[in-house]
Amino acid sequence: MDFFQRIVDVWTPPVKQGNTTESVPAETASRQRIDSGSSLENQILIEVNNYRKSRKLNSLTMDSRLSEIATTHSRWMDKSSRLTHDGWNEARGPQVMKSFARAGENLAGGECYDFQFSEQLTLIVPGWIKSSGHHTVMIQPYFTHTGIGISISRLQGDDGRINYFATQIFGA
Numbered sequence: 001m002d003f004f005q006r007i008v009d010v011w012t013p014p015v016k017q018g019n020t021t022e023s024v025p026a027e028t029a030s031r032q033r034i035d036s037g038s039s040l041e042n043q044i045l046i047e048v049n050n051y052r053k054s055r056k057l058n059s060l061t062m063d064s065r066l067s068e069i070a071t072t073h074s075r076w077m078d079k080s081s082r083l084t085h086d087g088w089n090e091a092r093g094p095q096v097m098k099s100f101a102r103a104g105e106n107l108a109g110g111e112c113y114d115f116q117f118s119e120q121l122t123l124i125v126p127g128w129i130k131s132s133g134h135h136t137v138m139i140q141p142y143f144t145h146t147g148i149g150i151s152i153s154r155l156q157g158d159d160g161r162i163n164y165f166a167t168q169i170f171g172a
Contacts, residue, residue: 040121041067041148044168047125048138048146057141063171066147069095070167074151077165083109092169100145100171104137109165111155117162124166143170 041062049059069092077083088105096103108124128134147169155161 040150043121044125044148044150044166045146048168051125051129052139055139057139058144060143060146060170063099063145063147065099066096066145066169066171067149068147069149070147070169071149071151074149074165074167077107077109077167078151078153078163081163083107083165096169096171102140102142102170102172104140104143104170106134106137106168106170107166109163111161111163114160114162117152117164120164137170140170140172142172145171147171 045060045062052059073087073092076087085105085107092105093103106128108127110120112120128138148166150164150166152162152164155163
């Protein structure tokens with residue numbers, strides 16, 4: 001459906017291992033879900049709005065409906081261990097289009113250790129800025145609202161590894 005403005009690429013930030021950087025693939029191991037809380041979503045909103053302001057674009061307003069849809073998708077990706085836009089045309093897109101004329105979606109996710117998560121979170125928005133597809137969605141001047149949802153789960157074992165998935169939905 002071409003009335004949806006969306007991207008099909010996804011970005012997984014690299015995980016630092018010692019002095020090197022490498023991507024760590026997600027596992028389908030058993031997980032314990034961790035509630036992310038709204039402060040992480042607000043951090044992403046602030047970074048995106050700061051970037052939009054630097055480009056002389058309007059700030060986005062957080063929308064609870066979009067955040068609920070984004071959180072549901074992040075939890076689904078976490079449960080299925082897949083970073084994917086699957087379900088946009090069938091589920092999320094039509095839900096968003098009930099309230100908005102245009103919509104877009106950016107995703108990020110990866111695996112890291114507990115102590116690396118704060119750093120990983122700070123890489124999401126710069127990663128979207130560097131990715132042409134994500135960047136295109138982020139700087140659309142007609143977007144006025146956004147919803148952000150993050151899902152975090154602890155992988156089984158004692159090594160402190162977590163998976164995280166972030167979804168940002170844009171609406172106009």
